[in-house]
């Protein structure tokens with residue numbers, strides 16, 4: 289059937305009303321002669337044009353996306369003609385299709401549910417050659433907590449029957465939100481889940497046997513250079529923060545200890561010496577034994593750690609005599625004990641040190657590299673620019689792969 293150059297308005301009669309917006313299904317868009325001509329051209333292409341994927345073969349025409357702009361490749365005449373023919377329908381809002389994927393599926397082969405990615409104008413058009421297939425549509429995986437587990441089966445929404453020589457145009461929700469795929473089957477039993485049954489001249493209950501299908505998927509690829517300007521990949525627009533070990537990122541753990549006021553400052557060094565001898569604070573080398581009492585207008589300027597609560601006898605009301613052996617520490621200058629909390633482990637980062645010091649004076653052997661990394665200053669502008677370039681290259685490679693229908697691994 290001939291389709292003169294027309295605008296999208298004229299396509300309205302081909303809208304599939306039983307599907308979400310927007311599907312146009314045009315049966316017999318090309319003639320049988322055109323179909324065999326296109327098949328010949330596909331199979332005449334050099335062997336190197338084919339990429340073997342799991343479950344199908346692929347040819348890529350028109351260029352590959354690249355961070356510095358699409359690596360454009362001249363479209364061969366036989367494809368150029370059909371790109372023009374489809375673009376003249378107005379499917380790409382006045383733009384011309386500049387990229388074609390040719391997929392070949394033997395009976396029993398298919399393509400996993402996927403999205404085509406953001407590199408394209410939000411329209412995809414497909415001419416089918418040689419055999420029908422069922423194109424299935426799925427709701428995207430939602431990440432709401434508490435949702436029931438989402439299987440391919442319960443995300444399945446509808447199918448479209450695409451017959452040989454037909455043209456399918458997908459836009460809007462159908463293309464941008466839903467995933468599409470083809471089950472690897474040799475036969476399709478048609479049900480009322482096929483939204484375009486009557487337009488495709490079929491009826492529920494029918495079973496169709498698949499042969500080898502070749503599809504030509506025409507799209508418009510947006511120029512790459514536009515996409516990177518001011519994007520999240522500018523070296524200035526992101527900060528690298530370190531992923532720290534559990535010990536480095538955990539909160540400060542505290543243990544209880546008895547402290548006592550030093551009521552006579554002159555006794556401090558003797559008390560320290562004697563306490564260290566009879567009550568060493570094992571494992572708490574990072575904790576300072578004496579602290580100045582802040583803003584001390586009070587009765588005593590200093591306090592000293594006597595021992596850990598876990599090392600003391602289990603008494604309800606504790607006096608200094610209960611905590612210390614009868615000999616070894618002269619009680620002169622020491623007040624009655626009280627309980628304080630001290631950090632159980634040496635701080636490893638400046639934030640841990642600042643928190644720990646709020647409880648009791650603590651020493652800190654700073655790892656300068658960790659502190660600089662925590663400030664987000666580990667990498668200078670040159671290294672960040674290089675990382676941005678690597679990230680951009682990885683993203684482009686992933687998007688190119690996705691556009692070619694490859695599946696992510698890992």
Ligand SMILES: O=C(O)CCC(=O)C(=O)O
Nearest residue numbers: 389391404414503505693
């Ligand atoms: O063969 C088809 O109709 C679909 C192909 C497809 O989804 C793709 O190549 O991204």
Ligand SMILES: [Fe+2]
Nearest residue numbers: 402403404468
């Ligand atoms: Fe696709």
